[in-house]
Amino acid sequence: MASNSNTVEKTTPEVDISGQVESFSIATAPSEDHAHHHHKHHLLHKYNESGETAEDDDHDDACCPRSPVTFGPSPAVEKSHGLTRLLKNNRAWSKAIRERQPDFFEKCSKGQQPKVFWIGCSDSRVPENELLQLAPGEVFTHRNIANVVVGTDLNCLSVLQYAVDVLKVEHVVVCGHYGCGGVAAALGDSSFGLIDHWLGNIKQVKQEHLSNLNEIKDTEEKCRALVEINCRNSVLTVAKTPTMRAAWERGQNVEIIGMVYDIQTGLLGELGYHIKSMDDLQSHLKVDSNALFAARASKAATA
Incomplete structure (x- = not known):
């Protein structure tokens, strides 16, 4: 790679990678109303279980059930992420998915x-x-x-x-x-x-x-x-x-x-x-x- 350090040095301010989290971080606030949150179909998430394209209906759980990934605010709201808390979060996540879709993990294990x-x-x-x-x-x-x-x-x-x-x-x-x-x-x-x-x-x-x-x-x-x-x-x-x-x-x-x-x-x-x-x-x-x-x-x- 050809170098052009003099040009860059004069025109590009030095950037501290260690400070990127702070310099680009934003204040996060809880959703205004999690109780009325509905799963929104994304451009790429438009398929039913058969693999065919489904109609884009934001409220149709039959064709596109809400992803079990997120159930509202993360339980890990504390800054501590010790092993005990991580395992506790995992068990809560697994339980919530099985309650919503009992055969989810069984299907997932098949491929x-x-x-x-x-x-x-x-x-x-x-x-x-x-x-x-x-x-x-x-x-x-x-x-x-x-x-x-x-x-x-x-x-x-x-x-x-x-x-x-x-x-x-x-x-x-x-x-x-x-x-x-x-x-x-x-x-x-x-x-x-x-x-x-x-x-x-x-x-x-x-x-x-x-x-x-x-x-x-x-x-x-x-x-x-x-x-x-x-x-x-x-x-x-x-x-x-x-x-x-x-x-x-x-x-x-x-x-x-x-x-x-x-x-x-x-x-x-x-x-x-x-x-x-x-x-x-x-x-x-x-x-x-x-x-x-x-x-x-x-x-x-x-x-």
Whole structure:
């Protein structure tokens, strides 16, 4: 990777990765009315038990029973997470699921048929099952620091192959999130030890789009922009793998979707990258940050 430390040093403020939780944290408040909460169908959660598409009815538990993952506020409201408390939480969770669906674990033990493969960040604030409101068995997952996908990561590529070739997932979701400590660290030049090797992948993406990133003076906004670029880059890396090429060549119905999660709102946003075939990939061979930043500037001007 070509270095350009002088340029970065003058234009990019140093970012302290150890302070990311504090600097990007938000005050959390309990839901205004948990008693009247209804499960909302997500874009990807629209199937009944037979695997066919179900009608999108927010109140229809028959076609889309509410995920047993979340039953309201987490019981672990204290800061202490000792083994005793963790085991107590697990027993309460298991009991609540069995009371709602007695045969849930029996069915789960017989195999998995997830329709979604999620590639996300290891950040503890981005739990894919929770934010998608999907139950255990419905999301196949690979997570790493800053949801990076590179052609040399045999771990990620092996999970991708299993998800596509064996589980036959229909959606490969690559999801970044705002307030990502890994991306923020890649904006600066500080050394953090072993993790520097991993952050080098993001730094390379940063260098490729440095002129546009340097147009953004606000550090947090610059981080948000790099989060989006990094996620788009990972989407394209997935799309270019032999696994995806082979799947599309044999006519398999599987798409790659780029998303970003906003930890300040709890909402997912789509990045405009839906790649369903090799033809789709041809129009997205490289992340065009010129177009992205032109759109960003236009949106800011009209806001």
